[in-house]
Amino acid sequence: MRRSFPRVLAVAALLALVGCDEESITLATGSPSTLTVRAYVDTNGDGVWTAGVDEPIASVTITATSTSGGAGGDATTGAEGQATLEGLLPGSYEVQFGGTMPTGSALSTAANPVVVAPFRGAALETEFRFTWFPASITGRLFRDDDDSGDFDPAADLPAAGIGMALYAGSTATGTPIATLQTSADGAYAFMGLRPGTYTVEVDALETMEIVGGTTQTLMLAPEQAASLPVLFTGTLRVDVADARAAADGQTVTIRGVVTWQAQWDSRSYFLQDGTAGINVFDFDGPDLQIGEEIEITGTRGAFRGELQVSPVVALENFGDVGEPTPRAVTGDEINAGMFQGELVTIDGIVQAVDLVNNFGTHVVTVTDGAGTTFSIYVDNRTGVDAGDWSVGSTYGLTGVLGFDERDALPSRLEVRFAEDLQLGGSALSIADARTRDGESVVIQGVISWQANWDDRVFFLQDATGGISVFFGGAEALQRGDVVQIRGTIGAFRGEVQMSPQSVTVVGSGPAPSPRGVTGAEINAGSFQGELVTVTGELVSVNVLSFDNQDVTIRDAAGTEFSVYVDSRTGLGSGAWPAPGATVRVTGVIGNDDRNDPAARVEVRGAEDLVVATAGQISVAEARSMDGMTVTIEAVVTWQTSWDSRVYFFQDGTGGMSAFQNGAPNLNRGDRVRITGTVGSFRSEVQMSPDVVTVIGGGPPLAPRVVTAAAVNAGLYQGELVQVSGTLVNVETLSFDNQEVTVRDAAGGMATIYVDSRNGVLPAAWPAPGASVTVTGTLGTDDRLDQPYRIELRDAADLQVGG
Incomplete structure (x- = not known):
């Protein structure tokens, strides 16, 4: 049976209590805790107190009230917003903020946080964290055309798609905290900003001047909705390449030449400048003509993957400046979407013609010379029918490069009209064109003469031949103008002649050097249409009506x-x-079949007659006299410093190299009389002199300024020439010799050869992409793929920067 002794136990407990010391009492109540409370505004919004950044709230009473009825406590926050309450016995406490909430802020933590003091005591922490109500910066970027100071959509020009950046602080340095682009009406907005100092930076176009500068600084208070309108002067005009690179929705102003306006829809047209081309869709498109220069303002966008400007809000027409020269492209470049929006030309063989609708619109599959397949898109409203194509035939094709992402080959050449198709290829050599009586062809050549009394008549030539042209719409041309002509080959009085539909000046350069000929060649009409020169004995001058002359020379x-x-x-x-x-x-050399002989030399002006020294001929004539001994007078342009046997000379008709054992030391500018035998070395016409006499001195000759195309055609061989362009490549050969490639303004590539013994080493050339001007003699080496090259004489022949 269990026994209990309750009275004995109660007495024992009472005796134990009476006998407790202070340590015994602590064990009964627990250890006190310390509570640290911080009150602050979280200025940077990172959720934690950051000294020196966040704003402390000082002089506020913080109270801790026991939720179990025990003693609590209070304290006041100091300069750092911190208050400390000590001696909190175990239990839970509700903490109160006894101050006024900072204006424009909201409490981000609990209104009355609860802390628990443990039995053993602890260092407790809590906080009253406030955050500012967000502020904002809004505005609009526009040109104040009506000078009102406010944006008027009917009068002012908004700047859409312009980049803007927001920086914390008073400078636009470091990483921006936000970036954006202005909307279609030029508006922008930076939202959810904390109070503080901010700097707005405008990424202005080069043609814009921001009123007050591209950076503007302002101070934001809590909940402030700051308005910052940004005004600019100038224009939004950029080149077409930059417009193409602009963001969708950006307002751009571009200036270019119209290359095509769809004859069935004036809303759609193409224009280009020297940098690129682009499609335009103008809901109020006026009637435009190919070759007119216009300036438009509109929004850069895209349609079916094709970049375009639409809508157009302003257009100004500056009149006709001529159709741009089409860019020669390859099938690979078309398929890659390069030069989209530009007028281009390419030769290709037709593989297939496929109708795409019942109205006759069709797609033509073509391969270029490299075997690359590309597409031609033809709207039936161009006037080109599917039956106009001959599968298997070669065509010269011109058109704009369009794009439609719905197609398997989205990038395509779009034909404008029937004249954009040239059966047989595009620009033929003049020698080939002369054989195509009755055919419509395209040729390109250099003007050698336009009759000053009748500008309808002119002559041009390329490296293969010459031809006369009769064109009722011809403008004044200069000798040396490079022209492209589309027209029909015919004849007049036995002289092969072209009747153009169009004549386009595509460049300029020096006039051709004359070809040296003999009387027999003249009588045979061998070089009809070409510029020639010949020396002989005057036989007679038969004066005709109006003092015209029929002259006989032997x-x-x-x-x-x-x-x-x-x-x-x-x-x-x-x-x-x-x-x-x-x-x-x-x-x-002209022709008139009413005469016998019909062929004759037609003098262009008084400068074409020179009274010469008996027994001497021109350099141009000497160049054609292979194996013959001749005498010429000319000016020295270069004698190689490392081998005096090699030198170059020229007169007003042409140039030539010489190789002479025992040659005297010659200076540039020396006038010499040379008798020797004409021959060649590696296809370079060369004289082997027997006698060289220095008959005078003078300043060095100025170089003939040429194009890369002229160099590559072998024109001006032996002459001192000069070409300017962009450095493409420097290939170092053995002994530090160099083969250099330069691209001229027309895109042609000229080869420069440098023998390091002239003092020019590879390090003398700038980095590729730099502008250079190179002078030298035009030499030939038939061992090379491109045999014609400019041979640099010394360091002075290289100019960096133009």
């Missing part, structure tokens, strides 16, 4: 030929010396 071989002079050239009959004198005549 060459060194005894062959007589005719020279015709229209007195309107400025060369009168009195300019000729007495019969028996030696004369040198330059002019184009």
